[in-house]
Every structure is written in structure tokens, then in C-alpha cells.
Amino acid sequence: MSAHQFVRGLTLFLISLVAVACATSYSPMVSSAASTEYQAYAPRTKQVGTRQEEPAPKPEVEEPPADEDEQESKLVRRQLTDDEKKSVAAAYKLERKKAIANARKQRKSEDQLTRGIYERELAKIAATLEARKSELRAAKKAGTKAPEQIKRELAAARAAAKLARKESSRAKDDALKAAAVMEGKAVEAAKAMYEQNCEALDELTVADFEAPAR
Numbered sequence: 001m002s003a004h005q006f007v008r009g010l011t012l013f014l015i016s017l018v019a020v021a022c023a024t025s026y027s028p029m030v031s032s033a034a035s036t037e038y039q040a041y042a043p044r045t046k047q048v049g050t051r052q053e054e055p056a057p058k059p060e061v062e063e064p065p066a067d068e069d070e071q072e073s074k075l076v077r078r079q080l081t082d083d084e085k086k087s088v089a090a091a092y093k094l095e096r097k098k099a100i101a102n103a104r105k106q107r108k109s110e111d112q113l114t115r116g117i118y119e120r121e122l123a124k125i126a127a128t129l130e131a132r133k134s135e136l137r138a139a140k141k142a143g144t145k146a147p148e149q150i151k152r153e154l155a156a157a158r159a160a161a162k163l164a165r166k167e168s169s170r171a172k173d174d175a176l177k178a179a180a181v182m183e184g185k186a187v188e189a190a191k192a193m194y195e196q197n198c199e200a201l202d203e204l205t206v207a208d209f210e211a212p213a214r
Contacts, residue, residue, distance in 0.1 A: 078206050085201045096194040103186030110179035118172040125164040132157035 080088065136154050139145040145153075 080201065080204055080206065084206075085204075088201060088204070089198055092194050092197040096190045099190035099193075100187050103183045103190070106186070107179045107183035110182075111176055114172055114175040114179070117175075118168055121168040122165060125161050125168070128164075129157055129161040 133154065136145070136150045136157075140147065140150050
């Protein structure tokens with residue numbers, strides 16, 4: 001090996017050692033710089049790139065309407081005072097009075113109707129009898145019927161009129177009695193209702209007379 005080749009080989013060896021030494025010292029610097037730059041940049045990417053979303057508002061839930069039973073339970077239920085009982089009893093008494101008055105008014109109307117029918121019936125009976133008498137008088141004048149026959153027919157006409165008046169009077173009396181019975185039942189019913197209402201006064205509460213509270 002010549003001297004020239006030896007110097008050339010030594011030079012290349014030294015150059016390779018310097019290159020290895022530089023590469024070894026530069027690698028930690030690059031790694032440290034890259035780490036520092038990442039740490040400085042990372043918070044920005046977290047804040048900008050990954051935005052924190054605001055929580056969605058909760059939907060409003062409508063409250064269900066109060067149950068009727070619940071409203072009923074909220075009513076003020078207290079016993080009536082003595083003054084309130086007297087007031088309610090007076091109202092019941094007025095209702096009884098009106099019911100009895102209506103019953104009597106109804107009976108009076110029925111009585112008037114019945115008596116009117118009876119009077120018209122009597123008038124018809126009298127007119128029929130009078131017409132029959134006129135026929136018999138005309139027959140007597142004309143001599144178309146014997147006097148004895150006229151008397152018999154006249155007596156029969158009078159008897160028929162009497163029977164008709166009797167039947168009409170009986171019908172009238174029956175109608176009047178029925179109206180009186182109906183009136184009595186209505187009056188008794190009104191009195192019984194009044195007594196029942198008065199007996200229930202102690203069980204009544206204010207809520208029985210007041211509307212539900214809103």
C-alpha cells in the first residue's frame with residue numbers, strides 16, 4: 001500500500017466518524033424540538049379542532065291536568081253552621097210551599113174542567129128532552145099519536161134524561177175525587193221530601209252547595 005492510498009483511507013475514516021458523531025448529537029435535538037412544538041400546538045388543536053358542544057336544552061314536560069277526584073278532595077268540606085242550616089231549611093220549606101201550591105192549582109184546574117164538562121152534559125140532556133117534548137106536542141096537535149102513547153113516550157124521555165143526568169153527575173164526582181186524590185198525593189210527597197231534606201241537614205257540608213275550587 002502506497003502512502004497516498006493510506007492518507008486517502010484515513011481521511012475517509014475520519015469523515016465517517018465526524019458524520020456519525022453529528023448525526024448522534026442532532027437526533028435528540030430534533031426529537032426535543034418536535035415534542036416542544038407538538039405540546040405548544042396540541043392545546044390549539046383541542047380547542048379549535050375539537051369544539052366542546054353545549055348540552056341540548058331539556059324539553060319542557062307538560063304537567064298532566066289534575067284529576068277530578070283530586071280536585072274533589074281539595075274542596076273545603078265543613079259542616080254547616082246553625083245559621084246556614086236554618087237558611088237551607090227555609091229554602092226547603094219554600095220548595096214544599098211551592099209544590100203544595102202547584103198541586104192545589106192543578107186540582108182547581110181539573111175541577112173547573114170537570115164541572116164545565118158536567119154543565120155542558122146537563123145542557124145537552126135538557127135540550128134533548130125539550131126537543132122530544134116538542135115532537136110529542138106536535139104529534140098531539142096533529143092527532144098522529146094517541147094521547148096514551150104520547151104520555152108513555154114523554155115519560156120515557158123524562159126517565160132517559162134523569163138517568164143521563166145521574167150518570168153525568170157520577171162521572172163528575174169520580175173526576176173530582178180523582179183530582180182530590182192526586183192533589184193529596186202531591187202534597188204528601190212534598191211534605192215527605194221536606195222532612196227527608198231536613199233530616200239530612202246534619203250530613204250536609206259546604207262542598208254540597210259550592211262549586212269546585214279552581
